[in-house]
Ligand SMILES: NC(=O)c1ccc[n+]([C@@H]2O[C@H](COP(=O)([O-])OP(=O)(O)OC[C@H]3O[C@@H](n4cnc5c(N)ncnc54)[C@H](O)[C@@H]3O)[C@@H](O)[C@H]2O)c1
């Protein structure tokens with residue numbers, strides 16, 4: 001571990017204490033890992049679960065044992081929250097319900113989790129003059145302007161109608177009965193509240209808009225380390241299909257487009273925000289990889305090829321199957337058509353650029369999935385079902 005870290009302006013970085021809410025999740029686990037292995041910072045890790053960071057908490061002989069402390073708590077109702085925020089120099093809020101299968105089926109939980117439950121965090125940071133890095137989402141952009149243009153319009157080729165820019169793009173959601181947008185709308189309102197706290201009360205804040213960060217430990221594999229009927233995000237859905245040798249399900253033909261960024265690249269961006277407050281405060285940052293764009297169908301095809309390579313198993317005969325969104329997600333689902341992040345602001349403020357290609361990040365992620373789950377899946381699949 002480097003003892004003295006230097007910020008982007010050549011100044012030494014002082015070790016700080018970070019209150020990380022949602023530290024036990026996918027992004028939190030990678031951020032904790034990075035902070036423990038490469039920095040001298042201390043982490044108060046708050047979450048309801050800690051399975052994904054167990055390897056950082058035990059045994060006590062780990063070199064960073066004195067720098068990480070886990071607090072099992074639910075921020076909905078725990079009086080320890082303000083005290084923990086006050087103990088830290090910086091709070092990072094990752095806690096959220098953030099799987100699309102929940103947005104239209106559990107809209108109330110989704111809105112409470114992404115707006116109401118985040119309110120005390122913002123308030124305690126503002127009242128106690130603590131810096132806040134809040135995790136929002138690329139979903140706040142909703143649909144692109146391009147998606148409303150006539151199919152044959154030449155304007156469709158113009159990036160001005162689809163590249164998503166923090167300071168100029170509008171937020172375009174569907175109608176209220178399309179409950180898919182309950183998440184994006186709650187995230188948008190908490191962004192506006194944080195921004196207003198900055199403008200009116202001087203809160204030092206940074207808002208992060210992740211664009212499909214993916215990698216090891218994302219979500220769960222249904223029936224193995226999560227509920228059998230659960231629907232995780234696409235990486236885990238497709239991994240589950242590949243591990244079980246069943247066709248990958250393409251929702252509404254898999255025509256939606258996404259850009260995927262490797263979690264380890266994205267974590268570098270968050271570390272720059274943590275260690276360069278003067279450059280990060282007051283900003284909203286897109287964090288994604290504009291070069292890794294695919295349709296969901298192309299993602300399925302690429303994952304199938306990569307999985308065949310890393311697992312040594314034969315190629316699936318019918319690798320994909322089409323399903324309707326109603327069948328897959330239920331009533332009220334809707335989708336973002338295309339998500340390309342503009343990188344101007346993060347480039348200018350933090351000099352950050354993603355490095356890993358989609359093929360490479362899938363290769364390391366699917367190697368992890370195969371190593372972690374293949375045996376457990378085999379055992380689960382041969383078990384006789386209870387009659
Ligand atoms: N992964 C992505 O690509 C992505 C994209 C856009 C936005 N985000 C945002 O980033 C953040 C983290 O996402 P993630 O992918 O790590 O999700 P995740 O579900 O893996 O992690 C969220 C963590 O928050 C915890 N949590 C939720 N409610 C809590 C509560 N009331 N009290 C305590 N802990 C609670 C959960 O237990 C979980 O461990 C979320 O705010 C999400 O909306 C992520």
Ligand SMILES: O=c1ccn([C@@H]2O[C@H](COP(=O)(O)OP(=O)(O)O[C@H]3OC[C@@H](O)[C@H](O)[C@H]3O)[C@@H](O)[C@H]2O)c(=O)[nH]1
Nearest residue numbers: 098100137139212232233234237249250251256296335
């Ligand atoms: O098995 C599946 C799962 C998903 N999909 C499709 O794959 C695409 C991506 O789905 P994901 O589950 O990864 O979720 P989305 O990209 O739509 O939203 C995510 O974006 C950013 C974050 O805020 C959240 O983590 C989540 O809302 C969607 O078009 C979805 O319909 C499939 O075709 N098949």
